[in-house]
Amino acid sequence: MIRFVGLGLSLEQLAIGAIFRLLKCRKVYIDIYTNLWFPSVEELARILKEHGIDVVMACREDLEGYGISKIVKEASESDVCIATAGDPMIATTHIAIAVEAARNGVELEIFPSTSILNTAISLSCLQMYRFGKTVTVVRPKNGVVYEYPIHVIKINRSLGLHTLILLEIDIEKDYFMTPKDAINILLDTQRLLGERVLGEDDIVVILKALGSPKGEIKVRTIKEVLKEYFDKTVYTLIIPAKNLHPVEEDCLKIIEKLKIHHTMDMDIFKNIVKFMAI
Amino acid sequence: MIRFVGLGLSLEQLAIGAIFRLLKCRKVYIDIYTNLWFPSVEELARILKEHGIDVVMACREDLEGYGISKIVKEASESDVCIATAGDPMIATTHIAIAVEAARNGVELEIFPSTSILNTAISLSCLQMYRFGKTVTVVRPKNGVVYEYPIHVIKINRSLGLHTLILLEIDIEKDYFMTPKDAINILLDTQRLLGERVLGEDDIVVILKALGSPKGEIKVRTIKEVLKEYFDKTVYTLIIPAKNLHPVEEDCLKIIEKLKIHHTMDMDIFKNIVKFMAI
Structure with a gap:
């Protein structure tokens, strides 16, 4: 059996x-390349190992391409978990493993968990019903600019919808796109396309390192984002619709004051595990 | 302080x-009217009470309208939790409490949790990036048919996007819309409007009572939904885009076989609470 477990x-x-x-x-494969998990996947691994579990810190090649058939074979013999920060099926590529497992008659389970999708929407306190399609901003690759994000924002705005924007991260190469990088890429693209989807006074909600002690929410104009300094960590942006509902307007005025959760002591977890393993 | 806690x-x-x-x-207000929680909020309340917490099973009037100022006052004196099935800020109306609390200088915390939004997307294994705006189907009220859902599905389909559809529930009146009711309402609306957004061979993903032992995922055509019998419980639908990605096609073939999680024994929880309360 394969269990996809969201962390x-x-x-x-x-x-x-x-x-x-x-x-x-x-055996537990911990996906260490699609997202960060706080305080750290290494500590999680250590505690699981203490309970006799075979833990693999899985990089891309373990869970994609050739790695898939190896896992499916293991799972046909005993229970294998694939643990992922966030939700195991949202913004990750683990679906290929599920399909291959099903083809081979291996039993499958998905355990969904809180992901950046619902966490960002919840903490922005913008109305869930007013979010359109989500998009990821990536760096230009080999000189090719990926125009798609600005199109998505344009369509969402034309429909009066908010846009949740994920920023490229490459944990294996220690790359984390900052809000400033992302906004610059979006502004460059709209210039290239002769569009004017985003103006310098438009608002951006910046969600920083959610779930970590560094977690923070800021509401800034695009002009301000371009002047600000950003730490190296994981960020998510929301570009709200041009017209906000009065409750949303009130909300954007207070969200910077929100207490967002800080990391609990790992010892508490250690003890819960000890208790549950009995 | 007010803590909004997703369950x-x-x-x-x-x-x-x-x-x-x-x-x-x-003091913990448990919202008992916006969604179901499995196995039951009553058992959760009982365990919290055993630990000396003042628990209120909160209906609409406790958390909306006049109820808001009472809670804000209490929270200015000691820690008050508002616990909600799913996420506290997704598809609920608790934002009004947050805004009022902030106006009165009461500290605020939001603890996001897994909601139907990410759970349904995750278990459908359809690509998160291909979901458009979410919509809720409600019964016609006083003869007025709410046309909006069919418009949303139409726009999403024209953009090649999937639509997550929540169905009206009214827990206080013991009303749970079934997939058959919802599809009939959508078909009636499109007939009235002279639209043809949904055809009888179009596919619907039906997510039933997620998180409960009755939890189930089915992939049906609209024609089949109209012939099927449905239990009284909470359902969510996804109307996929007309064109699916090959991985999504593979996925829809296997999701009925997915093992989705069943309710754990409440005793385990009771013991964790005992341990954490020390």
């Missing part, structure tokens, strides 16, 4: 059902 | 940070 964005967001499943697996 | 959809989805917060509050 949420942090220890605090870890669900008791997720812990339960991790402890049931003989 | 996820079930005990298994309950995050350890959520338990931690509930135990810190002197």
